[in-house]
Amino acid sequence: MRPITKLALAITISASAFNVQAGNVLIVLSDSDHLDLKDQKVFATGFYLNELMQPVKLLLDAGHSVTFATPTGKAPTLDKSSTDKMYFSNDIAALQEHKALLDRLKITLPGESPVISLSRVEQIGYEHFDAVYVPGGHAPMEDLLHSANLGKLLNNFHDNGKTTALVCHGPIALLSTLSDSNAFTRQLETGGKTAPHGWTYAGYKFTVISNQEEELAKGLLNGGTMKFYPQTALEQAGGVYSSNTSPWTSHVVIDRELVTGQNPGSALDLGKVILERLKTQSQAKG
Secondary structure (H helix, E strand, O other): OOOOOHHHHHHHHHHHHHOOOOOEEEEEOOOOOEEEOHHHOEEEOOEOHHHHHHHHHHHHHOOOEEEEEEOOOOOOOEOHHHOOHHHHOOOHHHHHHHHHHHHHHOOOOOOOOOOEEHHHHHHHOHHHOOEEEEOOOOHHHOOHHHOHHHHHHHHHHHHOOOEEEEEOOHHHHHHHHOOOHHHHHHHHHOOOOOOOOOOOOOOOEEOOOOHHHHHHHHHHHOOOOOOOOHHHHHHHHOOEEOOOOOOOOOOEEEEOOEEEEOOHHHHHHHHHHHHHHHHHHHHHHO
16 A cells, blocks of 8 residues: 655645645546557557646646556656657746646656655545546556446446546546446447446547547557547447547537646646636535
8 A cells, every 4th residue: 555655745835835725636547658559559658748738737726636546556657759849838947847846746757756656546535636647648548447446436426426537548438337348348349339328428428539539630640549549439339529620629528527728739728627626616616
C-alpha cells in the first residue's frame, strides 16, 4: 500500500491555505506507455501534455487540490509528440510553462511520482473527491477502458452526480463501467455491432475524438491501424455523439455530471468548465 506522497500532501495544504472552499480533483491517467494496434503492431504513446496540464494548471492556480492516479500506481508516460507548440496555440512560452509545471510535479518520474493507484483512491474514499478528470493521448485505449477499479469509481461519481470530465481519447474510459468491457471490445475489434446491456452512460450526450479526426491523424501511427475508434465504440455502447463542425476545433459537451471534450484543442475549455462546476458546488455548500 502506497501512502499519499509528501508532494500530494503539499499540494493539498497549499490549496487549502488559499481557499477554504477548495475542491479536491482526482486526475486519472493511463499507466500504459503504448497502444496495441492491429496485426501485432505497437504504437508508443502516453498522455498528451496540454490535455493534462492545461486543466491542472487552471485548477492549481484557482487554489484547488489535485491528486494523480493510474490503475496500478505506476508513473504515467508523456507522449513526446504532444510536446509541441501547436497544442498551445503556437505559443512557445505557454508550452514551456506547462512543461515546466509537469517537471516540477514529477508526475512521470518513477520513484518520485506522486501518482497513487486506484485501489489507494478507494481506500482514501471516493467521497474525498469533488470531481474526476481523465485526459487523453491514445494510452487510455490500452487500459482505462477495462479497469474494474475505474469503473467502480465512475459508477460512484455517477450515483452521486459528481463532475466526471474526460477529453479526446479519455472518454473511452467510460466503457470501464460495463459489466464485461473486454467482451464488448473484442467484438468491436471483429466488426461486431452488438450493443451491451446496462451501460452507465447509455443515452448520455457526449463527444470524443471523431472518426474523421482519427483518419486525419492516422499518420501518427506510423502505418499502423487502431483496432477500433472511440467514437464508434461509445456510440455502439449507447451514447449520443456530438461533433464539432470543423476538425480540431474546440468542442465541449455537458450532460448531467458528464463533461466531455472532443480533441486536444478542447482541453482548456473543458478545464474552465470543471472550474465553474467546482465554484457552483462550493456555493451550494456555502
